[in-house]
Amino acid sequence: MMEKQQVLEVKNISKRVGKKMIINDASFTVERGKVTGLLGPNGAGKTTIIRMLVGLMSHDEGSIRIDSQVLSTNFKEAMTHVGAIVENPEFYNYMTGMENLKQYARMAPKTITDDKLNQVIRSVHLENNIDQKVKTYSLGMRQRLGVAQAILHQPDLLLLDEPMNGLDPKGMREFREMIQNLKNHGVGVLISSHQLSDMELLCDNLVIVQKGEITYVGPMDNPEEESKLIVLLETDKQEQAQTILLADHYNVTVAGSYLKIELNEDTRTTLVKQLVDAGIGIKELKVHVDSLEENFLRWTEDGGL
Amino acid sequence: MSILIKNEWTKLIKKKSAWIMWLLLVAMTFALTFLVRTTAKSESGEVMMKANDLFASLTEMTSFLNLFIVVVAASIVAEEFSRGTIKFLLIRPFTRSQILFSKFVVCLIYALIGTVILYMTSLVSANLLLNSQSPFTVVKGYHGWNALTVAGAYAGANLLLILLYVTITLFISAAIRSQSLAVGVGLGVLFGSSIINSFLNVVMAKYQWLRWNPFNMLSIKNTIMEKMGSEINSPAYLNFWQMAGGICVYSVLIYLAMQQLFKKRDVSLN
Numbered sequence: 001m002m003e004k005q006q007v008l009e010v011k012n013i014s015k016r017v018g019k020k021m022i023i024n025d026a027s028f029t030v031e032r033g034k035v036t037g038l039l040g041p042n043g044a045g046k047t048t049i050i051r052m053l054v055g056l057m058s059h060d061e062g063s064i065r066i067d068s069q070v071l072s073t074n075f076k077e078a079m080t081h082v083g084a085i086v087e088n089p090e091f092y093n094y095m096t097g098m099e100n101l102k103q104y105a106r107m108a109p110k111t112i113t114d115d116k117l118n119q120v121i122r123s124v125h126l127e128n129n130i131d132q133k134v135k136t137y138s139l140g141m142r143q144r145l146g147v148a149q150a151i152l153h154q155p156d157l158l159l160l161d162e163p164m165n166g167l168d169p170k171g172m173r174e175f176r177e178m179i180q181n182l183k184n185h186g187v188g189v190l191i192s193s194h195q196l197s198d199m200e201l202l203c204d205n206l207v208i209v210q211k212g213e214i215t216y217v218g219p220m221d222n223p224e225e226e227s228k229l230i231v232l233l234e235t236d237k238q239e240q241a242q243t244i245l246l247a248d249h250y251n252v253t254v255a256g257s258y259l260k261i262e263l264n265e266d267t268r269t270t271l272v273k274q275l276v277d278a279g280i281g282i283k284e285l286k287v288h289v290d291s292l293e294e295n296f297l298r299w300t301e302d303g304g305l
Numbered sequence: 306m307s308i309l310i311k312n313e314w315t316k317l318i319k320k321k322s323a324w325i326m327w328l329l330l331v332a333m334t335f336a337l338t339f340l341v342r343t344t345a346k347s348e349s350g351e352v353m354m355k356a357n358d359l360f361a362s363l364t365e366m367t368s369f370l371n372l373f374i375v376v377v378a379a380s381i382v383a384e385e386f387s388r389g390t391i392k393f394l395l396i397r398p399f400t401r402s403q404i405l406f407s408k409f410v411v412c413l414i415y416a417l418i419g420t421v422i423l424y425m426t427s428l429v430s431a432n433l434l435l436n437s438q439s440p441f442t443v444v445k446g447y448h449g450w451n452a453l454t455v456a457g458a459y460a461g462a463n464l465l466l467i468l469l470y471v472t473i474t475l476f477i478s479a480a481i482r483s484q485s486l487a488v489g490v491g492l493g494v495l496f497g498s499s500i501i502n503s504f505l506n507v508v509m510a511k512y513q514w515l516r517w518n519p520f521n522m523l524s525i526k527n528t529i530m531e532k533m534g535s536e537i538n539s540p541a542y543l544n545f546w547q548m549a550g551g552i553c554v555y556s557v558l559i560y561l562a563m564q565q566l567f568k569k570r571d572v573s574l575n
């Protein structure tokens with residue numbers, strides 16, 4: 001059951017360039033109907049991983065399976081299931097958007113009808129520009145044409161390398177809707193980005209890569225952090241409150257006008273009672289929602305962001 | 306496979322330069338014929354040159370045709386890299402060998418059409434601008450062949466040369482991915498071969514096997530004309546079929562080496 005859910009399985013892949021290990025023992029999976037974010041600072045190896053996933057680069061060790069086909073031995077069969085954008089979308093700019101798309105449509109494993117082609121063009125909102133030469137396109141339009149060539153043949157696995165570069169807020173929203181739609185149709189999506197804000201609204205799972213190594217694989221909201229409760233407390237006597245809590249072995253730090261307290265269990269009531277009993281007035285107590293941004297910064301602390 | 310060839314052909318023919326090169330070939334053939342006409346005029350204003358004299362050698366324009374083919378072959382792979390489109394091309398369910406093969410075929414189709422254009426233009430321009438003559442007239446020194454056959458033999462021999470130029474240029478284009486270097490080496494082989502050959506000729510008297518070197522094969526067009534005894538005895542001498550065979554063998558070897566290199570290399574663009 002679990003096996004069938006995986007549309008991409010990356011197992012212990014490594015890549016050396018000369019003596020330098022640029023990807024070291026990377027493993028992760030992408031499931032059908034799920035969006036996985038490949039997150040990392042620039043130069044961490046995201047694009048190298050995506051290049052290996054589409055066979056533009058070879059891997060020295062490990063295996064890549066797409067729809068259970070081993071990429072290195074069954075390239076053609078594996079690639080029939082893949083749509084991808086690798087780095088900036090580049091086209092034959094002396095041809096129109098339509099002529100470019102038709103190139104890729106012809107190479108698709110199954111016949112793509114004109115209806116289907118027009119449907120894809122409409123879904124990326126290029127219907128008014130599709131017969132113009134690509135050299136007249138803006139970066140956002142090229143990006144959308146890039147998405148069109150990737151989804152044209154209804155792939156099971158969609159690999160998108162920094163697809164949100166050059167999109168305006170409206171374009172971003174349309175992009176998210178489109179990804180949501182593909183996801184609902186059971187497509188497994190891998191999106192790379194160095195920007196966490198791009199990922200937060202889109203991804204179900206997260207793979208974090210730093211200096212060629214994968215440092216986190218798991219759901220978007222880090223499960224390790226879930227059991228911990230962080231509260232922010234404001235009282236009328238902050239220093240006194242801190243002394244009391246520290247004496248009681250609470251993990252307390254000062255965060256601006258608040259005291260930031262890490263609780264291993266939800267002991268908010270006891271904590272408040274303790275302080276009130278000591279004659280301290282509570283002004284505000286709120287649960288601190290750890291934003292992914294902060295998690296990301298913490299996970300990548302030594303990543304040289 | 307035919308899909309890939311169709312795609313490559315579309316990409317080539319949508320470029321203005323592909324048409325410009327064919328048009329240049331036509332324009333230059335007419336220009337050269339006109340130049341010959343002006344220099345071959347007698348004092349009375351009568352054109353002294355017969356049409357077949359120029360037509361039979363394809364107006365000596367084959368070098369220009371080959372030059373254009375080298376330009377096409379150099380850009381057909383290297384341009385995919387410089388544009389960055391190679392990554393969209395190689396992630397389709399086709400092997401790299403198939404993609405490279407389709408580019409190779411398209412170069413040859415372009416060359417074939419160019420050859421037909423040159424053949425027709427030479428025939429028309431010579432008969433329009435020089436003393437027109439039936440193309441079925443026998444040309445002296447060519448085994449009793451008529452002008453159409455002699456021109457055809459030159460065109461065919463030249464196509465064999467093109468085969469070698471295309472593989473050499475594609476090799477550089479695919480292995481080194483530099484368009485300028487591919488054009489440079491292609492043209493170097495095209496125009497520099499006679500220099501290398503004249504140097505090798507000196508050595509060939511001692512080492513006869515050197516006549517099988519690829520540069521010697523490039524003089525295949527000289528083997529079409531009937532030969533004198535002295536030429537046959539020269540150490541560099543190979544007949545037409547020996548040279549044709551040699552060109553094919555060299556082309557196949559270079560083609561296989563190119564495919565091997567292209568298959569293995571990582572594609573990274575930064």
